Amino acid sequence: METPTPYNKRVYLDNAATTPMDERVFEAMKPLLITHFGNPSSIHAEGRKAKSILEQSRKTIASLLKVSASEIIFTSGGTEADNTAIRMSVKSLGVKNIITSPIEHHAVLHTIEELEQEGVIKMHLLNVDSKGKINAAELEEKVSVLPHCLVSLMHGNNEIGTINDIAAIGNICKQYNALFHTDTVQTMGHFPMDFNTLNIDFAAGSAHKFNGPKGVGFLYVAKKNKIAPMLTGGGQERGHRAGTENIAGIAGMAKALDLSIAELEKDKVKIENLKAQLKQELINHFEGIEFMGDTENALYTVLNVSFPPILPSDLFLFQLDLHGISVSAGSACASGANQGSHVLQAIGAKHDRNYIRFSFGKFNEAEELKIVIDRIYKIFQEQQS
Ligand SMILES: Cc1ncc(COP(=O)(O)O)c(C=O)c1O
Known part of the structure; x- marks a missing residue:
């Protein structure tokens, strides 16, 4: 892994929640x-x-x-x-x-x-x-x-x-x-x-x-x-x-x-490449990950990833945020105050997994994806040690 980037360089991959204004x-x-x-x-x-x-x-x-x-x-x-x-x-x-x-x-x-x-x-x-x-x-x-x-x-x-x-x-x-x-x-x-x-x-x-x-x-x-x-x-x-x-x-x-x-065609190609790159990097670095939804015909802006369970969903999201990564999480179970995701529940997603939605926009850059992979890798190492 490369030299870690300071966490004050945040990476925003939550464009399905909202996008920065042009x-x-x-x-x-x-x-x-x-x-x-x-x-x-x-x-x-x-x-x-x-x-x-x-x-x-x-x-x-x-x-x-x-x-x-x-x-x-x-x-x-x-x-x-x-x-x-x-x-x-x-x-x-x-x-x-x-x-x-x-x-x-x-x-x-x-x-x-x-x-x-x-x-x-x-x-x-x-x-x-x-x-x-x-x-x-x-x-x-x-x-x-x-x-x-x-x-x-x-x-x-x-x-x-x-x-x-x-x-x-x-x-x-x-x-x-x-x-x-x-x-x-x-x-x-x-x-x-x-x-x-x-x-x-x-x-x-x-x-x-x-x-x-x-x-x-x-x-x-x-x-x-x-x-x-x-x-x-x-x-x-x-x-x-x-x-x-x-x-x-x-x-x-x-x-x-x-x-x-x-600018749709230009932005689409850029974002599709970012999604494909993150997907490949995740496959290369993490064992046992899966991708949710219809991977053949999906929004090019959204990649929902199921990670092996290393932490309860909300704590995983919290760790990502602490490490400067802004994404969304969902869980497949509704327990206590955590209502979970009605979408993941409806598609029968497994309960014992960590689901993270990465969503991309035209202002994201390929370098940011390397940072994301480094930091998630670090979180996994910290949890496993
Ligand atoms: C599919 C979908 N419908 C509706 C909404 C609500 O839109 P707004 O935030 O403009 O009220 C959202 C926002 O997250 C959405 O993703």
Whole structure:
């Protein structure tokens, strides 16, 4: 092993949790916080300027997704976008059955569970295999018999990276007249999106997952779906979402998505190489490691690794943090205060392992991976001595 690097050089490999802001996004946002600070609902010059920035941002995002500007509703992030799609399709579109999977983000799962507890819908969970994949035949079987149905299945899983074929799911939904909501929070800005060719009714995006600001996102709502606002008390967003718009955040998000899509191929190659390199280095240095999720078809940004158990999960994460490595951990068991990961539990992951999610971004560099390997090696040695 090489000479250790001081721990004050931290390595951030938690980009699925959030990404650092691109400086070009920050530059685009600055004048909107200080100079063009108007409220887009005001009719004076400052207000009109803010309104034009708002609508330009909407057009930019819509054209990147190949949809109409009127199909984009700005929200406070992915959670609000998911909530709006699910709650409002029940309230406004008469949904009575929701088909989903046990590995969805809690913004989806908890919302559906709550609606079921309120007695307004029935929830139907699909099975997932050990890689987190659904079975299209099971989906079709359920969709074909359930009336007034919404299917909510994410594009890319945030914990294990498994990807759903949203084109195929959309086709099944269309065939049986079901609505389709997909959480695209982990894929937006990382995969080309053409919603015009996909049968999708709702899709959620969040700026902080593609090097934009936190606390801002959007919901794509296909034109034919007329939904009431989830937040009431103002006519903003053409009556779809009350509340003064986060203009700087929205413009920053539009800039971030524009940059992400323009530079997608370049960034993707870089990140794919980083993931492949870390994977190989881990195989070279640690015996008995395994990779979680669908390793054949996964997010190129996420690598979920199962390590032999050297420490309880939370202590392993703590050690990594102490050694200057920022990652996420999950465990497959729910014990005491530790609720574990519902995703790892759902795919039947072994209980006696340490699971670490490494997630990469465009600002990571290959040298950082060597540091990570050195430090994890050191933690293993310390535990084994
Ligand atoms: C798949 C997925 N959906 C939804 C969210 C929530 O997004 P936000 O943090 O913008 O509310 C996240 C964030 O971790 C996510 O990974």
